[in-house]
Amino acid sequence: MESYTYLLAENQIIKTERLILRPITFADAKAMFDYASDEETTRFVFDTHQTIDTTRQSIAEFFIAAPIGKYGIEIAETSAFIGTIDIRVDQLNKSGFLGYALNKSYWGNGYMTEAGFAMLDLAFKILELERVTSLHDVRNPASGNVMKRLGMTYEGTLRKNRFVKKEFVDDAHYSILKEEYQH
Incomplete structure (x- = not known):
């Protein structure tokens, strides 16, 4: 098998039915600032x-x-340009961590779920990972709903797991295994 870095480099542009997932450049700064400067979007x-x-x-x-x-x-x-999504690979454990942010003007349209499925396809079909995890602040159930739509399983909540915006937050953890992935 090729290295994860090589495979990810070969797949820097991913097209879905409605989206293009691509590298981020300075040309995206204004569109990113539109949501990165919004407290509701960045809250969690x-x-x-x-x-x-x-x-x-x-x-x-x-x-x-x-x-x-x-x-x-x-x-x-x-x-x-409406948001970002990333997969961070743990080579030793053949696992990945999924993270994302979306401009609130585009919430509720299924874009993040569509992008999430593209990342899981990449993780399981190309990278051949065994497990993908994600987490969300428990006060942000909409993010957890994306994880559920992706077929991820709730694994538990870690109390005071991260220090974000001057406070400790509880995080709900989700995962999906290669053999569970149905997309």
Whole structure:
């Protein structure tokens, strides 16, 4: 089998029925700032960006410095950049961690579920991982609903699991195994 890095590099652009998952560049800064500066969108995920320079710095440090497995979500028909999704691979354990953020203007349209299935296809069919996990702040059940639609199983809640926005938060953990994946 090829290395995970090689396989992810070969699959930097993924097309679905309505979306294009692709590398993130500085050209995405304005669209990312539109949601990264919105408290409702970022409430459970990351510190709200106060300036577009913060967004540009985030793009440089997180997405450009180490782009493998990190994707911008673009609507194919309009080229609108609406969010991000990533899979972080644990090579030793043949597992992946799924993370995502979506502009609230696009919530409720099935875009994140569609992007999530693309990531699970990548994880199980191309990378041949055994397990993919994800988590969400328990105060954000909509994120958990995405995980459930992807076929993930709730595994438990870790209390005060992360320190986010000056407080400890409880995280609900989900996973799906290769043999459970039905898409």
